[in-house]
Amino acid sequence: MLIFLVVIFGMFYFVMIRPQRKRQKEQQTMMAALQKGDKVITAGGIYGTIDTLSEDTIIIKVEGGTTLRVARGSVAVRRDDIKK
Structure with a gap:
């Protein structure tokens, strides 16, 4: 039973937690x-x-020369980084 729980936790880690940390x-x-x-x-x-x-x-x-002040954390992506 303990081995089963360890395996489930390991799968959860590699499927959910690790990719989130990478992002x-x-x-x-x-x-x-x-x-x-x-x-x-x-x-x-x-x-x-x-x-x-x-x-x-x-x-x-x-566009149009308008300037906006935004929080640095609100930048989602650099357009140069978007893969086509």
Whole structure:
């Protein structure tokens, strides 16, 4: 019975926990690599180009010259990283 529980926990770890940690690490690496001029998509679906970076906020330019201040953590992906 104990072996069965260990096997179930091991499967749970490799199916659920490990991939989530990998995604978190990739997200942190992407956040640290952001720089001015990067094209990004926010978690809210806004497409823009980074104009200014600070510790916890980013100013992005969107179409029409509008600038938006967003939380650094709201950047979901860099558009350059999207595989076609």
